[in-house]
Amino acid sequence: MLTNIRIVLVQTYHPGNIGASARAMKTMGIDDLVLVTPRRFPDPEATRLAAGAQDLVEGARVVESLTEAVADCVMVVGASARLRSLPLPHFDEPEVMARELVSHAGHDRVALVFGRERFGLTNDEIRCCSHQVSIPANPDYGILNLSQAVQVLAYETFKAWRQRPQSGDSPISPAAERMPTRQQIDHFHAHLGRVMRQSGFLTQPHARTEAHLHALFARAQPSRRELSLLRGLLASLERDSTAQ
Structure with missing residues (x-):
């Protein structure tokens, strides 16, 4: 460990x-x-x-x-x-x-x-x-x-x-429920920023808006599964935007 x-x-x-x-x-x-x-x-x-x-x-x-x-x-x-x-x-x-x-x-x-x-x-x-x-x-x-x-x-x-609990005392979280890596978080924020700009939500640089969203997700601490769901939602929004 x-x-x-x-x-x-x-x-x-x-x-x-x-x-x-x-x-x-x-x-x-x-x-x-x-x-x-x-x-x-x-x-x-x-x-x-x-x-x-x-x-x-x-x-x-x-x-x-x-x-x-x-x-x-x-x-x-x-x-x-x-x-x-x-x-x-x-x-x-x-x-x-x-x-x-x-x-x-x-x-x-x-x-x-x-x-x-x-x-x-x-x-x-x-x-x-x-x-x-x-x-x-x-x-x-x-x-x-x-x-x-x-x-x-x-x-x-x-x-x-x-002083940690021994392996038999506490279950190990499945991989999907574990925290994402910082690289995975960075990719999510890059994806979120791209979708916000493509959708017209951000029409010019809004550093504070993106910083507030970074802070929101830092507090929420999404699991890998939850982050994957969010990435799926963003990908769907991107496809819809491209199709229009």
Whole structure:
């Protein structure tokens, strides 16, 4: 199950934080590390601060976008302060987040996403996520180093994995009832946008309209079966529009 849990670091500035994050991951049994356009990598500082987790650093995958990093994941949790302008499902308690993450990791890939040391994740990157999580801290000084944040959420995930129900205690959801991957969600939104434009519902760019619909479906969290039904409806509307 832990092999389905991925840590994604976006545009890491200090290579030492990559090594320290790898060390935090390894202590909690997580070994899938993906780096989105790191400033410097490979780098000796990353290897040095891995301190026994050099294999994770050497095996880290480097990609060009967060979309690519999480395309095959069904649950993507962005670590950030609560952003009310982006109403994604939000976890105020990492422990609650970890239990849900682990429940999906039993049969699908999931990811925890961490942003830049200086200013975290952008709004566009948060939109690539299915959920947000915040780490409770001293309100007068709540700043965690990147690797410290990785350690906290990796620990909560490992604890949830240790305390998970055994396979005989809870039924496994059929594939159709499982959450769609982020790639499947992206394809759905592209399809929805195309049909809205073809139908005349959107006659000019309406970024906020589409953003509101993204937020609506993020809250609804449709299953794969439900998303397939929606795609079928859109395809039928497209055919009718073409026939007219």
